[in-house]
Amino acid sequence: MNTHHLCLGILSLGEASGYEIKKAFEETFCHFQATSFGSIYPALAKLTEQGLVSFREETQEKRPTKKVFTITPAGHEHFYQTLLKSEPAEQYRSDFLFLMMFAHLLPQEHIKTLLNKQTENLEMELGILERILTECQTLTPGMRFTLEYGVTGNKALLKLMQQRSLQLLNEIDAARSPQES
Secondary structure, three states: OOHHHHHHHHHHOOOEEHHHHHHHHHHOHHHOOOOOHHHHHHHHHHHHHOOOEEEEEEEEOOEEEEEEEEEOHHHHHHHHHHHHHOOOOOOOOOHHHHHHHOHHHOOHHHHHHHHHHHHHHHHHHHHHHHHHHHHOOOOOHHHHHHHHHHHHHHHHHHHHHHHHHHHHHHHHHHHOOOOOO
């Protein structure tokens, strides 16, 4: 999905300011979609130009006027058609996996640090997802499934980290030539 479609998706759940859309990306969608925050406002401008969203301006005390965006009926239809046409392809991007691809070039202590940090990241992500699942009372069935998918995936990755980290370190150490050790 591109930023335009992600903005339409968020607005299909209710009106929001650009800042609120940015927060939704940071807090919810970052778990499974990536977008640059600098692309949100240009996307909203383009969606407005296309008649897919509209906005109203709200004055705020001691702050700039804020635009609150609403998806239009044409925007709902466009988003619906996008959902119907989209393939469920996953694009997994991971700096951790890139580093592990070249772990044989790294010092043993650095690899241990990376493995520990990734384990911490997975545990933190799992905690966030589980907290949302238990505390949020307004989840749609699809939202609940998405969270459960993330929980299940993170649990599986944590299990792999626990089972393979020490073995990986030993394998890398054994594969190094005597001059590298």
